[in-house]
Amino acid sequence: MTVQSPSTPSQSLWRPNRDRSRLIQTIVKCICGAFAAVSIITTLGIVATLLFETITFLQEIPLWQFLTDRKWTPLFASKEFGIFVLVSATVMISIISILVAMPLGLLAAICLSEYASPRMRKILKPVLEVLAGVPTVVYGYFALLTVTPSLQALLEFLTPLLNVFLAVLNALPFIAIESLPELKGFNSLSAGLVLGVMITPLVASLSEDAIYSVPQRLRDGAYALGTTKRETITSVVLPAALSGIVSSLILAISRAVGETMIVTLAAGANPTLGLNPFVPVMTMTAFIVQVTKGDAVHGSIAYQTLFAVGTTLFLITLALNIFSFWFVRRFREKYD
């Protein structure tokens, strides 16, 4: 029997249209590139507008005044431009919200990824994410119409107890507190609490991803050394997921800083410098809403203030994102 040599393909039967493939390739590349460019151009456009208007603003109001004035009254006759009045409100509310979201979100994440059975996880995770889908305006009036009255009622209920506590405190040297603080109808406390609930799913979902993606063999390694489940989670799994957890927290803070509806509805519109969570304040975003709702004349100082505040907001979130980026790069463990 003769061994057949592999037959040579008849060249004439194969005529791939290389030119057309190449042309389609180029067109597809251009289309994809164009769509990608849209987002970049938009960002650049926003940054350019913000910077341009902010520079105009700073030509009239010196930066020093912007940073050191103790009042924020750009719409009044006697104008003062102390941005820290607005920044303090934003920072306070964001801190309150992250104090709520961090424990809630992290514990939910740990529970979901480490303790829940696969079936529970399949049910609970989407439910948690539904929370993220509630419109923020709903959260806003929930804070204003439900949480604030409840807190007021709670404070009233606790007044006798708090008065005793106050008396004890005042008996100590160097402490003199006149009376109990009163929770106003608009306040940062309930805005912060509700904002915290709003960003909890974000923290929970992203942290859960980070915790879940810690390789199983690290857990096995810990168990094989005679550790309990809790010890494995606290000493091996959480440290291994640290970068993901921190970046989820930072993303949540950026979200809180930029949140508008809840703080506009529940925290008030009263620029107050300080960190008292019981009184009405005005955050940066709430100010932007106030001015854009009104009729600020193009080119007027009120109009330019808008951009100065916007730039400040942008710089804060940018700084947070850069920190997060750096942190993740620095602390991410690479498991192949």
Added chain:
Amino acid sequence: MTQTAGATTAHKIAFQAEKLSVSYGSVMAVKDVFLEIPQNQIVAFIGPSGCGKSTVLRCFNRMNDLIPSAKVEGRITFNGQDIYDKHVDAVELRRRVGMVFQRPNPFPKSIYQNIAFGAKINGYQGDMDELVERSLRDAALWDEVKDKLKASGLSLSGGQQQRLCIARAIAIEPEVILMDEPCSALDPISTLRVEELMQELKQKYTIVIVTHNMQQASRTSDYTAFYNAKATDQGGKMGYLVEYDRTEVIFQQPAQQSTQEYVSGRFG
């Protein structure tokens, strides 16, 4: 067909498995294993993929408990005590029966902390620096890492990471070390180092090693268990123990035809 060989030795028995079967959900992974692991000896488990050798290994420190669908039947005793008894704490058992895994899995902590972690968790009261040094020396890693104990365990090479994992396992002074294909992710030189290390560790510990490498089994072990898999009615594979005897018997004059074929490289 199965046999509990190696029973008559001068060594005391560390583990004894009787009619051990493990199933995952409705799938039987390995069935009716009888064997004895003598103390201060190296026992190798060999066999083709899916024959249940790793599954059996993971019964000795109850790592199968961590897989919700796993079910273990039969009886395993460790120093005469049934380890699947209700009153036995799996966490305590794992402290006495250490494990080294197929892929090196150092914790994302410093080299020092990788060793000290298990000791701290288990309430070690002695001198930690001394324990870390001793464990790293025993694992033949000390000279390579003594100047960078603060560096991350993940910064080491694969072979070093695996020796770090061995050091971590022996730091908590177990009685047995289970090794699940510890060299499969290592290069030949690192493999050789781990094998040399096993010979030294044998003085203090009982070692059970799962390996795909028959040369490794014949070079290092005192006893060898050959597992095989057979097709089941459901279309899956079920593992069983074919033969267990002194390593030289398994490799030179096995009692079973399939063992002969496997160790001579005719299948598997």
